[in-house]
Amino acid sequence: MSQRSRAARRLKTLWDDLRAGDPQAVHAARKLTRRAQAELRVADAGRKTERAWRGLRRAAAPLRDHDVAGGHLRDALAELGVPEDTLAYFDRTWAERRAALLARTDWPGRPPAFDLHSGWKGRARRLIEQDGRKLLRDGEATLAGSDPEQWHAWRKRLKRYRYTLNLLGEVPPVVVGTLEALGRLQDAEVVLGLLHADPDLLRYERDRLIAREEAARQEARARVRELFPALAEQLSRPAEQDGEKAGV
Structure with missing residues (x-):
C-alpha cells in the first residue's frame, strides 16, 4: 500500500x-x-x-x-x-x-510531491543500520579534530539518520540533544563567517561578537563529545528494536 x-x-x-x-x-x-x-x-x-x-x-x-x-x-x-x-x-x-x-x-x-510505496519500512530499517555504523566510525574521527567542514558533514548525516528514525517512530533524546549542540556549532560557524568576511559589519562590537561565537563553538563541541558515548550506543542498536518499540 x-x-x-x-x-x-x-x-x-x-x-x-x-x-x-x-x-x-x-x-x-x-x-x-x-x-x-x-x-x-x-x-x-x-x-x-x-x-x-x-x-x-x-x-x-x-x-x-x-x-x-x-x-x-x-x-x-x-x-x-x-x-x-x-x-x-x-x-x-x-x-x-x-x-x-x-x-x-x-x-x-x-x-x-511523491508517495512512499510498499516495503519502505524495511528499507528504512536497513538504512538506519547502515547509517548508524558509518556515523559511529566517522564520528570518532570527526570529534577528535576541529575541521568545521568535517563536523558539518557529520552533522548532516546525523540529521538524515534522525529523520529516517522518525519515519518509524520516536527519535531518542540523545540524538536530538546531539543535533541541538551541532546546530549551535553550525550557527556559530555561520556568524563567524559573516563577521570575518565583512570587517564593517558591526565593527564597533565585532571583537566581542567574535569572542562570543568562538566560545559558543567550543561549548557546542564539548557538549557533543560529552554525549557521544550514549550516542554511540544508540548508533549500534539494531533498527528493528526502534520499529518494534514504536509499534511499527
Whole structure:
C-alpha cells in the first residue's frame, strides 16, 4: 500500500507563506526538506523529484541562515548592552539585507510531491543500520579534530539518520540533544563567517561578537563529545528494536 509523503503534505500548506518569505514558513520548509530527504531514500521517487527537493532546500538556505545568524547577533548585542540606536540600526540593516536575499530567491514553481510505496519500512530499517555504523566510525574521527567542514558533514548525516528514525517512530533524546549542540556549532560557524568576511559589519562590537561565537563553538563541541558515548550506543542498536518499540 502506498502513502503520500508527510513532508509533501505539510509543505503544501506552507507554500504561499514560504514564497512570500515568511520566516516561520522558511524555517519549517527547511526542516521539511530534511524529512523529505529521509523519505526519498526509501520511496524510490526518481531523480526529478529528488532534484526538486534539493532545489527547494538550497533556495531556502540563505534566508534561513540569515534569520538564524541575525537572531544570534541581536541576542549578543543585547547581552553586550549596546545602545538602543545600535539595535535599531542593526534591525533596519538586517531587514534590508533579508529583503535583498528574498528578491534573489528562485523558488520552485510548485511544491514537489511523491508517495512512499510498499516495503519502505524495511528499507528504512536497513538504512538506519547502515547509517548508524558509518556515523559511529566517522564520528570518532570527526570529534577528535576541529575541521568545521568535517563536523558539518557529520552533522548532516546525523540529521538524515534522525529523520529516517522518525519515519518509524520516536527519535531518542540523545540524538536530538546531539543535533541541538551541532546546530549551535553550525550557527556559530555561520556568524563567524559573516563577521570575518565583512570587517564593517558591526565593527564597533565585532571583537566581542567574535569572542562570543568562538566560545559558543567550543561549548557546542564539548557538549557533543560529552554525549557521544550514549550516542554511540544508540548508533549500534539494531533498527528493528526502534520499529518494534514504536509499534511499527
